[in-house]
Every structure is written in C-alpha cells, then in structure tokens.
Amino acid sequence: xSAPQEAAPVDADHQEERAASLPKTPLGRRLGLQRYAIVxxxxxxxxxxGLDIPxxxxxxxxxxxxxxxxxxxxxxxxxxxxxxxxxxxxxxSLGSSLxxxxxxxxxxxxxxxxxxxxxxxxxxxxxxxxxxxxxFFVVYFDNxxxxxxxxxxxxxxxxxxxxxxxxxxxxxxxxxxxxVFSDDFLSIPLEFYYGLAIFLVVWYVLSFTxxxxxxxxxxxxxxxxxxxxxxVNRQRSFAFIIGAGIAGIAGIAYAGTNGxxxxxxxxxxxxxxxxxxxxxxxxxxxxxxxxxxxxxAVYFLATGTAGLELLGTQSYLQQIFYxxxxxxxxxxxxxxxxxxxxxxxxx
Amino acid sequence: xSFTGTPGAAQERPGPQEPSVSRGRATAAAAIExxxxxxxxxxxxxxxxxSLRIGQGEVVGLLGQNGSGKSTxxxxxxxxxxxxxxxxxxxxxxxxxxxVPPGQASEIGLSFVYQNLALAAGLSVLENLTLGQRVSxxxxxxxxxxxxxxHRRAAAVLDRYQVRLDLDQLTGDLQPVDQARLAIVRAAExxxxxxxxxxxxxxxxxxxxxxxxxxxxxxxxxxxxxxxVVAEGAAVLFISHDxxxxxxxxxxxxxxxxxxxxxxxxxxxxxxxxxxxxIVGASARPAETALDEHALVAEVLGVAPTGTGGxxxxxxxxxxxxxxxxxxxxxADLSFHIxxxxxxxxxxxxxxxxxDLPYLLFGAHQAASxxxxxxxxxxxxxxxxxxxxxxxRIALVPAxxxxxxxxxxxxxxxxxxxxxxxxxxRAGVFRRGELVKxxxxxxxxxxxxxxxxxxxxxxxxxxNQQKALLAKWLLAQPRLLLLHEPTQGVDVGARxxxxxxxxxxxxxxxxxxxxVTTEFGExxxxxxxxxxxxxxxxxxxxxxxxxxxEEISAAALRQTREVR
Numbered sequence: 020x021s022a023p024q025e026a027a028p029v030d031a032d033h034q035e036e037r038a039a040s041l042p043k044t045p046l047g048r049r050l051g052l053q054r055y056a057i058v059x060x061x062x063x064x065x066x067x068x069g070l071d072i073p074x075x076x077x078x079x080x081x082x083x084x085x086x087x088x089x090x091x092x093x094x095x096x097x098x099x100x101x102x103x104x105x106x107x108x109x110x111x112s113l114g115s116s117l118x119x120x121x122x123x124x125x126x127x128x129x130x131x132x133x134x135x136x137x138x139x140x141x142x143x144x145x146x147x148x149x150x151x152x153x154x155f156f157v158v159y160f161d162n163x164x165x166x167x168x169x170x171x172x173x174x175x176x177x178x179x180x181x182x183x184x185x186x187x188x189x190x191x192x193x194x195x196x197x198x199v200f201s202d203d204f205l206s207i208p209l210e211f212y213y214g215l216a217i218f219l220v221v222w223y224v225l226s227f228t229x230x231x232x233x234x235x236x237x238x239x240x241x242x243x244x245x246x247x248x249x250x251v252n253r254q255r256s257f258a259f260i261i262g263a264g265i266a267g268i269a270g271i272a273y274a275g276t277n278g279x280x281x282x283x284x285x286x287x288x289x290x291x292x293x294x295x296x297x298x299x300x301x302x303x304x305x306x307x308x309x310x311x312x313x314x315x316a317v318y319f320l321a322t323g324t325a326g327l328e329l330l331g332t333q334s335y336l337q338q339i340f341y342x343x344x345x346x347x348x349x350x351x352x353x354x355x356x357x358x359x360x361x362x363x364x365x366x
Numbered sequence: 367x368s369f370t371g372t373p374g375a376a377q378e379r380p381g382p383q384e385p386s387v388s389r390g391r392a393t394a395a396a397a398i399e400x401x402x403x404x405x406x407x408x409x410x411x412x413x414x415x416x417s418l419r420i421g422q423g424e425v426v427g428l429l430g431q432n433g434s435g436k437s438t439x440x441x442x443x444x445x446x447x448x449x450x451x452x453x454x455x456x457x458x459x460x461x462x463x464x465x466v467p468p469g470q471a472s473e474i475g476l477s478f479v480y481q482n483l484a485l486a487a488g489l490s491v492l493e494n495l496t497l498g499q500r501v502s503x504x505x506x507x508x509x510x511x512x513x514x515x516x517h518r519r520a521a522a523v524l525d526r527y528q529v530r531l532d533l534d535q536l537t538g539d540l541q542p543v544d545q546a547r548l549a550i551v552r553a554a555e556x557x558x559x560x561x562x563x564x565x566x567x568x569x570x571x572x573x574x575x576x577x578x579x580x581x582x583x584x585x586x587x588x589x590x591x592x593x594x595v596v597a598e599g600a601a602v603l604f605i606s607h608d609x610x611x612x613x614x615x616x617x618x619x620x621x622x623x624x625x626x627x628x629x630x631x632x633x634x635x636x637x638x639x640x641x642x643x644x645i646v647g648a649s650a651r652p653a654e655t656a657l658d659e660h661a662l663v664a665e666v667l668g669v670a671p672t673g674t675g676g677x678x679x680x681x682x683x684x685x686x687x688x689x690x691x692x693x694x695x696x697x698a699d700l701s702f703h704i705x706x707x708x709x710x711x712x713x714x715x716x717x718x719x720x721x722d723l724p725y726l727l728f729g730a731h732q733a734a735s736x737x738x739x740x741x742x743x744x745x746x747x748x749x750x751x752x753x754x755x756x757x758x759r760i761a762l763v764p765a766x767x768x769x770x771x772x773x774x775x776x777x778x779x780x781x782x783x784x785x786x787x788x789x790x791x792r793a794g795v796f797r798r799g800e801l802v803k804x805x806x807x808x809x810x811x812x813x814x815x816x817x818x819x820x821x822x823x824x825x826x827x828x829x830n831q832q833k834a835l836l837a838k839w840l841l842a843q844p845r846l847l848l849l850h851e852p853t854q855g856v857d858v859g860a861r862x863x864x865x866x867x868x869x870x871x872x873x874x875x876x877x878x879x880x881x882v883t884t885e886f887g888e889x890x891x892x893x894x895x896x897x898x899x900x901x902x903x904x905x906x907x908x909x910x911x912x913x914x915x916e917e918i919s920a921a922a923l924r925q926t927r928e929v930r
Contacts, residue, residue: 227796229787236784240773246730246764247784248756306775 057302057312057348061319068326075329079206087200087208089321091117091273094214095292096313097221098265101258102164103296104225104308106238110259111168112153113266114289115175116146118282120270122179125188125280128195135192142274143267149175150263154256179282189279199275210272217265222310234258238308294345295320301348320344395459397422397568397601398443398476403453405438405625412438413449414625420570425592425602427616427633429609429645431886431919435625436605440574443603444471444478458568475560475569477553479576481716483545487538494537495520495552527551527594543584546576547591554595561599571595572603577611578717589615607715609638609923623647642923646916685741687846687878692736692747694726695719696902700736704846704878709868711893712882713918719902720882721765724848727880728755728762740845756785761844763835765851767828771835774824778814779805781823782834785842808837813863829860836864840871847871847879853888865892886922887915898922 068076075081095117102110120142127138149171156167190196199210225231237244237251245251266285273288274280298320299312323344324337396419405413413435420426430436441447445466455462457474466474485494496516520533529547537545550573557569573592577585585608592615596602606612612619613633621629621644629644636644685706692700696719704710714720726733729750736747740758755762764770772781783790783801790797805819812833814826823831832852839847847868853861869892872879881893889896890913898906898921906921 227794229791229796232780232787232796235780236773236776239775240769242770243773243784246728246752246762246770248753250753 053301054303054305056351057298057315057319061315061322064319064323064326068322068329072326072329076326081325081329083203083206083208085318085321085325086211087203088325089317090208090210090214091269091276092288092291092295092321093211093314093317094217094269094272095266095288096295096317097214097217097310098262098269099289099292099296100221100225100308100310100313101262101265102255104234104238105255105258106241107157107164107255107258109165109168109293110153110262111165111289112149112171112175113168113262113292114285114287115172115179116149116263116266116285117270117273117288118179118280118285119149119175120146120267121274121280121284122183122188122270122282124195124271124274125190126182128190128192129188135195139195139271142271143264146263146267146270147260150260153263154259157259158252158256176282176286183280183282185282187279187281190274195271195275196278199272208276210276213268213272217268218310218314221265222314225310230254235307291320291341294341298345298348395568396420396456397424397458397570399454399456400439400442401454401456403439403442404450405435405442405447406450412625413442416622416625416627418620418627420601420603422568423596423599423601424618425596425604425616427612427619428603428605428622429607429612429619429641430622431645433885434622434645436622437574438625439622440478440572440603440605442466443476443572445469458566472556472560475557475564475566476572477556477560477569478572478574479546479549479553481575481578483549483576485537485545485549487536489537490534491531491537491540491548492517492520492533494548495523495533495555498552498556523555524551526598527554527591529591541584543580543587546580546588550576550588550591550595554598554600557595557600558598567599569600570603571600572605574605575607575716577606577608578715580717585611607923609641613638613641621645638924642920645923646919685845685876686739688739689727689747690737690739692723692726692733694722694731694733694736696722697726697733697899698902700899700902700904702897702904704880705894706876706878707872708895709872709879709881709893711889711896711918712880712899713886713889713896713922714882714884714899715922716884718899718922720884720899721850723899724762724764724850724880724882727846728752728760728848730762730764756842759843759845760848761839761842761846762848763832763839763850763852765854767831767835767854768824772823772831772838774822776823777820778809778823778826778834779819782808782819782838782841784838804841808834808841812837812867827857829856829863832856833860833863833867836867840867843875844877847877849879849881849883851883851885852881853883853885861888868892886918889913889918890915 095113098113098116099110102108122142123145124135124138124142127133127141128135133141153164153168153171156162156171157164199213200208202209204212225234233244233249234254236247236249237254241251269288270285273284295316296308296313298316299310299314300306300308302312302315303309304312320341323340327337327340328334399417399419401417403413403416403418404411416435416439418426418428418439428436428439438447442449442453442464443466445468448465453464455464455466462474466476471478486497489497492513517533524531524533529544529551531540531544531548537548540548550571553571557571561567561569577588580588589611592602592604602615604612604616616633618630618632619636619641620627621641623645628647686703688701688703690701696717700719700723702710712720712723722731725731726736726747727738727750729747729752733747733750738745738747738750740760743758745754745758752762768774773784779802782805786804787796787801790800802819806817808814809817809819814830814833814837816826823834826834836852849868852868853864856864868879868881871877881889883889893913894909896908896913896918897904898908898918900922908917908921
C-alpha cells in the first residue's frame with residue numbers, strides 16, 4: 020500500500036518550487052481533509068440516517084446491534100492487519116483459521132464434553148498451527164503468500180468438513196454465549212470490548228513501539244529493512260502466527276455469538292475483513308495500513324449497511340454499498356484534479 | 367495449423383547478388399558515418415564535434431574512460447539522445463536525418479547489444495530469440511504462432527552462427543557467455559533480416575561492454591561468434607574497457623576523451639601502453655587536482671565535526687580494520703587493511719569484483735570465506751549478517767539508493783532515525799518527538815533540502831536522498847563505513863558536501879572508510895590510499911603523489927587480462 024506521491028525524484032529546482040508553493044496548498048489538504056474524509060462522511064451518514072429514521076436508527080438497540088454484531092469481523096480485521104502491514108498481502112487462510120477454531124471448540128464441547136475453557140484454548144491452538152504452517156511455507160521457503168495461503172485456506176476448509184462431518188454443530192455450553200454475547204456492559208455485548216482490547220494492543224504496538232515502526236519499514240521496503248539490520252523474517256513470522264491466533268479468538272467470538280458453528284463460517288468473513296483493512300488505508304494515516312483506520316472502516320461499513328437495512332432495502336443493495344465504498348475510497352484521493360483535467364484537455 | 371513460412375522467411379530468398387547489382391556505388395561508402403556530432407548537457411559538453419566512420423565489414427573499437435562520451439555517442443545512434451544541430455549521419459552514403467526516431471534504429475540497419483543483454487530470464491531461448499519478431503512492425507496481434515515452424519527456423523539460425531544452445535532451456539539457466547551469445551545472435555539475425563528485406567549491404571552491430579561479466583576463457587568463444595557475424599556481412603562497433611579484448615577483435619580503434627576524438631588508429635599499429643596513455647591523457651591536469659585537494663582539506667579543518675554524532679561522538683577508537691583471505695565468486699584471496707580514520711578507495715572496472723566488496727563485508731551477500739579483524743575482534747566474513755554488522759557498528763551505504771537505501775514510502779525522519787529508534791523507547795512510550803528532533807538536527811547538519819522532515823523520502827532529489835542516507839548511517843556512529851558509488855546521480859554541490867561529511871566523520875571519530883566507485887577522479891580527490899582490483903585480485907596500491915585520476919585509470923586498465 021505504498022503510495023509515493025511523486026514517482027520520480029525531483030531535482031533541486033523543483034524542490035524550491037515545491038517549497039515556495041507550499042503555503043498555496045489547498046485548505047482541505049492543510050486541514051488534513053483527506054485523512055478525516057471517511058470520518059466526515061461517516062458523521063454525515065449518521066446524521067442523514069438519524070434525520071430520516073430517528074426512532075429506529077438513533078436507538079440504543081441499533082447501536083448495540085452495530086457495535087456487537089460486527090465484533091467478530093472486527094477481531095478478524097485485526098488478525099488480517101498484521102501480515103498485511105509487513106507487506107505479506109492477503110493471508111487468505113485467516114478466514115479458515117477462524118472457522119477451524121470455532122469448529123474445534125464446538126466439536127470438542129459437544130461430542131467430547133470437554134470443558135469449554137479447554138475447548139476454547141484448543142480452538143486457538145488449532146489456528147496457531149495454521150499460522151505456523153504458513154510461516155514454514157511463506158517465510159522459510161520464501162514463497163508468494165497469496166498462493167501459499169490460498170492452498171492452506173483450502174486445506175483447512177477441508178479439515179473443517181472432516182471434523183464436523185459436514186454438519187453445523189450447536190454448542191452445549193451456555194457459559195460461552197453468556198461471556199461473549201448475552202452479557203453486556205452499557206447495553207453493548209461483551210465481545211465488543213474484547214475486540215476493543217485486542218485493537219488497543221495492536222494499535223499500541225504498531226503505533227507506539229519500535230517494533231511497529233520496524234513492521235512499517237518491512238512493509239514499505241523489505242530490502243531497506245534487511246540492510247538496516249531488522250530481523251525481517253522473524254517479524255514476518257510473528258505477524259503470521261499472532262495473526263492466526265487472533266483469528267482463532269475471532270472464531271471463539273463467532274461460536275459464542277451464533278451458538279452453532281457452520282462449516283463455512285470463516286469464508287464469508289474474510290473478504291469483508293480485507294475490505295475494511297484496505298478502506299482503512301485511506302483514513303487517519305493515508306497511504307499506510309493502520310489499525311485506527313481499520314477500526315473506523317469496519318464501523319463505517321457496518322453503520323452504512325445497518326442503516327440501509329433499517330430503511331428496508333434489499334440485502335443486495337447493502338452489498339453494492341459495501342463494494343462501492345471500498346472502490347470509491349481508494350480512488351478518490353488519487354484523482355489529482357489538475358492532472359485529471361490536463362489529460363482530458365490533451366485528449 | 368499450416369507450415370508455410372512467414373513473410374519474413376519468404377523474403378530471405380532473393381539472392382545476395384541483387385543488392386550488389388543495384389548499389390554498386392554503395393560498396394565504397396562507409397556502413398555508417400557520423401560527423402560533427404555534439405551534445406551538451408547543461409554546461410557540460412559531453413560530445414564535441416565527434417566524427418566516426420565504420421566501413422563495411424569492419425570491427426571498430428570505441429575506447430574511453432567513464433564520462434568520456436562513449437555511452438552518449440551510442441545513445442545518439444540508438445535515437446535516445448538528440449545531438450546539437452549540424453551533426454550528420456550517413457548510412458551507406460545516404461543522409462539520415464538526426465535524431466534517429468527512438469526505436470527506429472533497426473530501420474536503418476543498426477542493432478544493439480548492451481551490457482544487460484535485454485534477455486528475459488524466465489523465457490526460453492526460443493522465445494527470446496523470436497521476441498523481436500513478436501513486436502516488429504506489421505505483426506498482427508492475433509496471428510497464430512506456428513511454434514514448430516519457429517523452432518525449426520530458430521535451430522537453423524543457431525546453426526548459421528555455429529552456436530549450440532537448447533532452444534527449450536530457460537534463458538536464465540544459461541551460462542553468462544551463452545546468454546551474451548544468444549543476445550548477439552538475436553541482434554545479428556535482426557541485421558540479416560534487415561539486409562534481406564531492404565536489399566541493403568550495410569548493417570552495424572553495436573556491442574556495448576559485452577565482455578565485462580565474462581571470465582576470459584569465455585571471451586574467446588564470444589569472439590568466434592563476432593567473427594562469424596562479420597563474415598555474414600555486418601560491421602561491428604565494439605565498446606569496451608577491456609584493452610586485451612579490444613586489441614584481439616578490432617581492426618581499428620577510436621579513442622574518446624572528454625567528448626573529443628583524440629585518436630583513430632589501426633589496432634595493429636599501437637601497443638597497449640600507448641593505448642592507455644591515449645585513453646587517460648598522459649599528463650592532464652595534475653596541478654589542478656592537487657589544488658582541489660588542498661582546498662578541500664582546508665575546508666574540512668575549518669568546519670570541524672560536521673558529520674558525526676555531534677560533540678558526544680565516539681572518542682578515538684583508533685583501531686585498524688584488517689580483511690584477510692576474502693574469497694567469493696569473483697574475488698580471490700583478497701587481503702587489505704584500513705587504518706583508523708583512513709579513507710581507502712577501491713578502484714576496479716565493472717566485473718573486477720570491486721563492486722561486491724562492500725556488500726560482502728556487510729554480510730548483505732554471503733561471502734565464501736575470509737576474516738575481518740575489527741580492533742580485538744575477529745569476525746568470519748562468511749558468518750556476517752546485516753543484523754550482526756549493525757551491532758558491530760559497520761555501516762553500508764548501497765549504490766541502489768531507492769531500493770536498498772531509503773524506504774521511499776516513509777518520511778524523511780523515519781528513514782534518518784531508523785537505526786537509533788530503539789534508544790528512544792522508554793517506559794512503554796515511543797519518544798517520537800525526540801526522533802523528529804534528531805532528524806531535524808541531522809537535516810541541518812547534512813544540509814538536506816528542503817528541510818521538511820515529514821515529507822516522503824521519494825520527494826527528495828538524488829543528492830538530498832544520498833545525504834539523508836549518509837546521515838542515517840552516521841547517526842549510528844559506525845566504526846567502519848562501506849560506501850558503494852556514494853555520489854552516483856548526485857549533483858556537484860551535494861557531491862562536495864558528501865566528501866566533506868565523510869572526511870570529517872573519518873577524522874573526528876577515527877572511523878575507517880571503504881570507498882568503492884568506478885569514478886576514479888573521485889577516488890583521487892577523497893581517498894588517502896587506493897587499491898586497484900582486476901579480475902578479483904589486488905593488482906596495485908596507490909598513495910600520495912600517485913593518487914591522480916590518470917594513474918588510477920591506467921592501473922585499472924593496464925592490469926586487465928594481464929593477470930592470468
């Protein structure tokens with residue numbers, strides 16, 4: 020997601036010009052309009068829905084629905100963020116890791132009467148194993164992560180079918196669903212706070228520690244990182260493994276929320292998770308994958324779909340909103356007005 | 367799928383007697399003739415009324431140092447450079463308007479093989495050989511390719527030049543010499559097709575440094591091929607630093623110096639020593655260089671510790687660095703030492719192994735064997751890694767600034783403070799403000815302009831990026847600084863600054879410096895001592911009075927292919 024603003028280095032004269040023209044940059048740029056564009060659109064959207072359908076949209080129930088209902092996706096987004104920020108775009112297997120974790124938990128709990136806490140740990144452990152396998156093939160053998168995780172995703176999906184016998188599995192323990200979904204704090208299900216806690220840790224590490232800064236360098240230019248003495252492969256490995264572990268936690272949140280685990284659980288969530296990560300690139304720190312941007316993106320998309328749902332639109336319209344928001348958000352900052360019109364004039 | 371020949375193949379049939387009938391007069395004319403070609407870049411006259419004539423079937427060597435104008439002249443022929451008005455280009459006696467339209471050089475019977483060969487490593491020999499036909503004019507994008515027919519024709523082409531290659535092998539798996547031969551066959555075949563298509567007799571193959579990466583026993587195989595190409599009817603312009611190669615293959619040599627033709631002689635009439643003198647210019651500007659050096663030293667003494675980590679800079683470590691028995695690929699049992707505070711230059715032509723040295727000593731590339739003594743420590747060079755080197759305070763400023771040096775998508779301050787950021791994370795808080803402050807100071811000290819620490823690295827010019835890269839490594843207070851082409855693509859002002867920063871850092875903190883570049887004038891100006899590498903061996907050491915561009919060039923040139 021590197022977005023160099025100027026492809027070719029400019030010579031000294033041009034730089035003087037740039038410096039001279041600096042105060043003339045548009046007001047919007049100076050106020051950081053681009054970095055808060057989504058936040059502003061988000062606010063406008065809330066205002067519009069709020070004015071249109073105040074009784075349903077501006078209710079505690081709806082807030083709780085949006086915040087709680089997206090918690091699983093939100094945790095998965097944090098999982099996706101880690102390998103992606105290191106330049107290992109697209110760990111596709113994270114969705115399957117989520118599914119594997121949830122299914123392991125369900126099968127152990129229902130068919131083997133395992134204590135639910137032990138079952139949860141086993142679920143996370145299963146996801147970590149997937150992460151380790153990815154590390155082995157992607158980092159150790161230096162393969163393309165897209166291709167390897169496409170393979171592991173498919174394999175793990177197959178394993179899920181085997182252990183579940185191709186059936187949805189209901190969970191016996193009510194404790195789990197209480198801890199995750201039924202109990203609430205300030206009317207918002209607990210799982211939202213779990214997600215928030217994971218977010219805070221990820222955000223802190225990425226934004227406020229040298230480790231996070233190094234991750235950024237690895238993602239931007241791996242060769243510079245290597246020659247600066249950064250342990251590139253070790254950090255990438257940790258990103259894959261911790262990412263898989265967080266996906267495992269997302270799987271437990273999924274199981275607790277739904278009460279039953281469907282074999283296809285993870286596969287429907289992984290693409291929206293990527294959408295949120297990439298949409299988040301356009302916010303807060305434009306051009307960089309960042310945790311806060313991803314947080315905003317998840318709830319921006321969730322609020323939009325929830326509002327449309329309350330308006331009674333068909334679900335396919337919500338899908339179109341989801342996709343269009345992603346494409347528009349990454350394109351609009353690139354439409355350099357002058358260049359756009361100059362090219363048209365030339366044509 | 368039909369097996370009829372392509373239109374190109376059909377046109378090959380007209381016999382060679384046809385052109386000789388229609389253009390009897392043309393045989394007297396040169397294949398190509400350039401006259402009064404001048405090129406000006408800013409205030410620099412890269413070419414000054416250069417004339418060059420290549421006769422039919424002649425092999426002409428074009429010699430000169432880096433910056434003498436060889437590449438500029440080749441680029442005029444290739445249509446990359448537009449010369450000043452007044453220059454003329456005659457092809458087979460007929461005037462061709464300059465500049466040659468880019469990409470159209472093949473339309474006037476010129477074909478180029480550059481040092482990088484322009485082969486796609488991931489494609490097969492056959493695919494590379496026929497690549498030109500895929501993109502040439504008049505090719506229909508959807509016309510089916512008859513691969514079996516192509517295969518047969520390509521085999522015939524290789525036979526014609528007596529080159530035995532497996533057409534289905536991946537080009538990247540070929541030996542370097544076979545890759546070079548493949549590139550030459552492809553270019554020669556383009557020329558042959560051009561002659562068949564137009565009926566012209568002339569055609570010129572331009573070989574730009576094709577031998578630099580080849581071991582010498584392979585060079586002979588390459589020359590057999592060049593002779594075959596000449597026998598087929600092409601003339602050759604051979605550009606090289608390798609005097610032995612030039613003397614072996616050429617009929618005549620043209621020597622360029624400072625953009626002018628200084629000599630044009632038959633190869634048989636000149637010995638290697640005279641040739642070296644012609645190339646470097648026997649007694650040019652020694653006084654001027656000495657003056658520069660005095661001025662520089664005064665300047666450095668006047669502005670004491672600029673480049674180091676400020677007043678707290680590591681106090682005199684006074685330790686020599688000794689490299690022993692370094693062996694790897696091109697380098698054979700190389701041993702040398704760098705004194706504390708010394709700037710050691712390494713001179714060598716491309717392919718001499720000099721360009722590998724900084725990367726091997728840093729552990730960026732794995733060396734086969736050798737040791738390096740830093741003070742009281744002895745390190746196995748083969749066991750070095752960038753992490754270990756950074757811990758040992760060894761610094762590497764790589765030549766590839768944009769890929770290996772600075773992270774273009776990060777801001778200037780993030781790049782400059784990359785190596786010191788661990789020191790500014792205390793009690794769970796990353797002291798970003800401190801880092802920005804350090805970067806600000808560095809920007810002031812290293813004269814980086816514009817002084818915007820929050821701009822992306824990619825927005826800075828080459829010179830300023832290079833200064834930032836130097837700042838990044840000097841902030842880590844290295845004991846050994848490895849520089850590879852540190853002023854490549856850097857303007858004169860920034861170049862001066864870089865010399866000054868390195869010199870004062872070496873003086874004030876007793877840092878050892880290894881300076882590797884093919885710009886020998888730079889070595890003469892900045893270094894305390896220069897070692898010369900040829901074919902991976904140290905063949906000369908120059909100090910004091912000997913440190914002039916001419917002496918270094920002569921040493922690097924003269925040793926070429928003499929060490930057997």
